[in-house]
Amino acid sequence: SQQGEEDPQALSIQEGENATMNCSYKTSINNLQWYRQNSGRGLVHLILIRSNEREKHSGRLRVTLDTSKKSSSLLITASRAADTASYFCAHSGSARQLTFGSGTQLTVLP
Amino acid sequence: DGGITQSPKYLFRKEGQNVTLSCEQNLNHDAMYWYRQDPGQGLRLIYYSQIVNDFQKGDIAEGYSVSREKKESFPLTVTSAQKNPTAFYLCASRPRGGANTGELFFGEGSRLTVL
Numbered sequence: 001s002q003q004g005e006e007d008p009q010a011l012s013i014q015e016g017e018n019a020t021m022n023c024s025y026k027t028s029i030n031n032l033q034w035y036r037q038n039s040g041r042g043l044v045h046l047i048l049i050r051s052n053e054r055e056k057h058s059g060r061l062r063v064t065l066d067t068s069k070k071s072s073s074l075l076i077t078a079s080r081a082a083d084t085a086s087y088f089c090a091h092s093g094s095a096r097q098l099t100f101g102s103g104t105q106l107t108v109l110p
Numbered sequence: 111d112g113g114i115t116q117s118p119k120y121l122f123r124k125e126g127q128n129v130t131l132s133c134e135q136n137l138n139h140d141a142m143y144w145y146r147q148d149p150g151q152g153l154r155l156i157y158y159s160q161i162v163n164d165f166q167k168g169d170i171a172e173g174y175s176v177s178r179e180k181k182e183s184f185p186l187t188v189t190s191a192q193k194n195p196t197a198f199y200l201c202a203s204r205p206r207g208g209a210n211t212g213e214l215f216f217g218e219g220s221r222l223t224v225l
Contacts, residue, residue: 009150033213041218042200043200043214043216044216090153
């Protein structure tokens with residue numbers, strides 16, 4: 001399976017600013033998911049968007065999906081220092097497994 | 111509380127030794143997965159199991175082995191055939207497998223270092 005690509009690889013912002021991360025993939029998908037990973041810890045699921053959805057919200061998170069461009073974006077609004085983590089997108093297609101992107105390391109400066 | 115428990119959290123191994131990483135879940139999930147993560151990279155799938163007594167190779171299965179004798183347990187053995195085993199290993203589960211793959215639940219990981 002082919003990993004997706006995430007952009008940027010690293011992002012540093014001030015507390016209160018918005019953070020946007022992008023994800024691209026190469027195959028057709030059933031859904032796309034975003035996960036968060038604190039340093040040295042396991043991944044935690046944030047949000048899932050289905051292939052027939054274009055936008056989804058969860059608290060301060062907003063995810064968009066453009067299947068024609070094979071891309072997704074994750075927006076974190078009003079960021080906090082506690083949002084500092086790595087963020088991964090993962091997509092599922094015909095294979096019975098998720099394919100993860102390479103991740104974006106977000107640093108929120110207080 | 112329900113969750114996935116991985117042990118040990120840190121493990122050191124000499125070259126040529128086999129080591130087994132434990133993964134136990136009490137979520138009553140059917141499907142379980144092992145991923146490998148290298149520094150600054152995403153996750154790569156090693157093995158997965160949809161049901162008890164059945165498992166399939168992932169993208170990087172060479173040098174690894176698994177068993178699924180019980181629904182709750184999915185241990186991973188890193189054999190001496192794995193040429194570059196130093197990595198962070200993550201176990202995950204899902205209520206059931208299938209093409210419409212939903213949310214994965216992860217353990218806290220095991221960091222293996224080969225000396």
